[in-house]
Amino acid sequence: MKHKLISLLLILAVLAPLTALYGAETIKIGALYTMTGRGGQYGKDSEVAIKIALDEVNAKGLPGGAKLEVIITDDKNPQYAVSVAKRYITDEKCKFLFGIISTGIGLAVTEVSKEYKVILVGTDHAGTDLTANKFQKYYFRTSNNTFQSMMAGAYYLKDEVKNWKKIAYIGPDYAYGRDQLMELKWGLDKLGVKYEVVGEYWPKLYEPDYTSYITAIIKAAPDILVNGMWGGDTVSFIKQAKPYGLFNKMKYFHVDAGGNYEALAALGADMPEGIIMSARHHNNWPETPANKAYIQKFYKAAGRYPSYAAEGAYVGIHVIAEAIRKVGNANDTEALVKAMEGMKIQTPEDPPGFTSYIDPKTHQIVQVQAIGITVKNDKFPPAKYMLGNFKVYPADKLWPSFEYIDYMTKVKGK
Amino acid sequence: MDFNTLIAQFISGLSVAMLLFLVASGLTLIFGVLNVLNFAHGSFYLLGTYFTYQLMQMFDNFWVGLLVGVIGAGIVGMVIEVLFLRRIYGRDQEGAFQLLMTYAFILIIDDVVKFIWGPEYKTIPKPDALMGSLNIGTTVVPTYNVFIIVVGLLVVLFAWYFLTKTDKGKMVRASSLDRNMLGLLGTNVPMIMTLTFGVATAMGGLAGILAAPLRTVTPGAGVEVIIDSMIVVVIGGFGNFWGALLGALIIGEVLSFGILWMPELATVLTFIVMIIVLIVKPEGLLSKKMVGRK
Incomplete structure (x- = not known):
């Protein structure tokens, strides 16, 4: 028994540095997208754009060598989306909620975000309500409202x-x-x-x-x-x-x-x-290197050009990464909220001389x-x-x- | 309101009605003969469209695509009837099994379509001969809409001839009345059921293909037509082929003139018509009694 215990300790001692080497934090983002039916293309395109953005973010690096990981679930309807969002927070320990095509689902999930004090980054749904009469401080939107x-x-x-x-x-x-x-x-x-x-x-x-x-x-x-x-x-x-x-x-x-x-x-x-x-995004305007590069990356990954929805998702991942860089971790939600308020972020749809920013009072991205x-x-x-x-x-x-x-x-x- | 506006709106209603009828007729035929409420009927509408799309990619010919799409939807329908639906006929709680199974096929077929052809919208162009518009008096009617109305009428004529004038048609009608007796008389009832399911799903496919140049070819499109078709079938009488025609004409025209005169209520009007029919004649306008498998 004693020998076994010593062997176990030895193994642990050998493995410990490896754990430190490979055990950098993974920051989970729980995404909800419509993946079936007519809206399914928006979900699929957002998925492609998320992968492109993740590669860029993880290549540039995050504090402490942390990595972003996105889990995507088909949101189906508001009730189901709410249950998935809660599971993301309680079981998956996601630090952010993300995505959503339909305003109806956005309005339901923003309540979860408010209740659990977890940031929701809306990337597509355009109902003005979410950054107006239904505003709550943990909600941000990275595409324009109607x-x-x-x-x-x-x-x-x-x-x-x-x-x-x-x-x-x-x-x-x-x-x-x-x-x-x-x-x-x-x-x-x-x-x-x-x-x-x-x-x-x-x-x-x-x-x-x-x-x-x-x-x-x-x-x-x-x-x-x-x-x-x-x-x-x-x-x-x-x-x-x-x-x-x-x-x-x-x-x-x-x-x-x-x-x-x-x-x-x-x-x-x-x-x-x-x-x-x-x-909300054009493939042929503005004709900037940033927009062209984004579209080419998308085309390479998907074999087709992106619908507008993809850009909101792409920007959303970059907004989250930038906030984590500013704060230094993904655990201090209040600090992350502050970091996102007023954040300037260069997006593919910005014409020369303009940088999109997040309005600090409504958490709505402001774009031309x-x-x-x-x-x-x-x-x-x-x-x-x-x-x-x-x-x-x-x-x-x-x-x-x-x-x-x-x-x-x-x-x-x- | 001038006469030309009324004519234009009436023809619009007729065009809407014919596509509704083509979907609803298959739905009601399946219910009448097999006593199955096929929630997945819209999926055959979808499959027909995608088969045609695929053929048009290969041969760039609408008519070849149409033929193969119709046959393809019919074959898939027959395979599903033989391999799956046949297993639940006559079970306790058959209705619940039907609901679960046909609903499952909506999801499965939708995802298979997305898996094979991708999530993006596809395009099926109109054949060149049917481009453009006709002038009926001062009323403009797109040639393609006239074509749909004509095809709808041909289907009605063919169905009338088949169901009332041919022996096979009489057997189909007999099997909707008393399947056991028909079996005792030596008829291959399972074969009739499979063929009926195939013909009905082919008609669903035909509706999808005819609608495709006017609509969006996308996963999920089948689900969108099924509710309106159900309303048509409820109004006309479940299982009654001619009821589907009458129901489609009523809904098409109520919607069309509703949009003209009271656009805020147009969509609700179709449901109001359905409710009135359910109160006054719950079995549907043309059904004498609720039909069902014996």
């Missing part, structure tokens, strides 16, 4: 589009679709633009057939059709509307998610020319918005059209707007 898009849109309509008065709106019948119209109207009112809404149409999310909406919109004859759809809904709507000549009969305006690359790619030559769109029109461009196949003729709106004109946050809080409650 208010930033729609406020930039209001400027665009005021300055770039002439001779219009009547608008019609079509958008999915849930918070994301409803908020965009509310935000655009608020922005136009704020800028003193006179307009009339001649129709509001609320198909359900993932509606497969818009034929009857299209003929009704043509009958309503607006000067501008504002569309608040995303992803496959955009693709279906445009495919179905084009043979009706809708795009020749009115201006088309779709600035939160219309210009998402996956929609440009799916529509190919079916994309009408000259329609007004934007997205570029709105363009569709032009022929086959440099990012299978897309045949990309956005061009960009008009760029300065970040600080768009966020924060405490006046709007007060308005939203009044309308939607805390």
